[in-house]
Structure formats: structure tokens, C-alpha cells
Amino acid sequence: MSFGAKKFRSRRQQLAYEASFAGKYQKRLKKNPFLYFGLPFCGMIVLGSYWLAGFTQVKIDRDDRRVQEMNETDIINVKKNQRKFDIKDEYYKLQGLSEEEWEPVRVKRLKDESENVW
Template sequence: MPRVFSSKSFSALHSNSLAARYRRQLTKHPFLLFGLPFLTTIVAGSFFLTPATALRYERFDRKFQQMSKEEAMGIGQNRRKVDMKEEYYRLQAKDLDAWEQRRVKRLKGEIDGILE
């Protein structure tokens, strides 16, 4: 029965090619020819991608900048300081027994909760 495939490997058929020479040297020096270029690529990629990632997040932060509650309400720095004792005595001075309950006016079409 004739053999269709040769028993020699592909690299043995092309022993003078660059790939075959690299393959032979790779078995002798695996870290130098595979590991070192791989690690160099990883480290260099990290250094090159860091500024790009920082730029991406800076743009995102500028686009969606959070305002503080005071800025959102338009309150400046001329707020009075709140002292709990002072507020307590101010409320004590008010006559809290003489108050009148008033309904808040509703917008047109808004349910006001009164049953008819």
C-alpha cells in the first residue's frame, strides 16, 4: 500500500526556512525567544495604554461632572451658620399652639384627595 503522507515533519522538509530555524532555537532557548518578547509586549502595552485610559476617564468626568447639593440649589457661601441651641431657643419663643392649618393649592387636574 503506498504512503500518501511522508513520515518527515514539515519543518524537516523546509529546514532552511526562517520558521524552521526559529523552531529549533525555540527548543534550546524558550524564554529568550518566546517568554521575553511576550513579557515585553505586556509591559510596553501597559505603558502605552495608561495615558489613553486616563484620557478616557478624564473626558468622562468632564462630561458628567457632579455638582454638590449647594451648587445645584444655587446657594453661595453667604449662608448663615446653624447653631442647634440657637435654633432650639428660637423655636421655643414661637407660639406653637396658635397655628392654622391651610390646604396647599393644587395644580389644575391634580388629585387633591377630597372625596365628593
């Protein structure tokens, strides 16, 4: 404990402090810290979680509204707008044959820049 941690009070100030709410609380806190600090702290955490549950529920409801069941007409429209599947096109895409239109070109160096040849 450092010297400046405890505040000096005269005898009359000390009696007035002990009679105040803060003094009584401090005295009881030193006797039973869990009852006067731990229990209220845990209680606030529990009550806060119940209070915040409403906000979380609003977020979950909003996300649920975005995902909806599809009726038969929606399913038919989705199937009409689907891209036709052709196995040959997919094969050529996997082979990378459509990417042959480019050629690797060396980047021009600046005037005084080295070639980085090892």
C-alpha cells in the first residue's frame, strides 16, 4: 500500500464519513465483499442478459423474415430462369481452355531498377 492511497481525515470528518451512506457501505463491504459487491455485480449481469434478449430477438426475427418458404409459382419461375446445363461447356471451363486468350508479358523496368536475376 502506498502512502497516498488512504485519504487523511480528522476525527470529526472520519465520524461524519462513517455515518454517511458511503462510509456504512465501505464498512460492510470490508466485512462481506461478496454480499455487497459480488452479488449485485452478478445480478446486474443476469438482468442485463434478460434485457438484451429482446434486442437479440429483434435481430433474429429480421433475419427470419428475409428467409421465407417458396410457393409453387416461385419455384416454377426459378426453374424457368435457370441457365441450361451443357456438359461440354463445363468440361472446357474446367480445362481452362477459355483462358488461352492472354499471354504473359514482362513488366517494363524503370531506368535504374535491377533485373533481380539471381
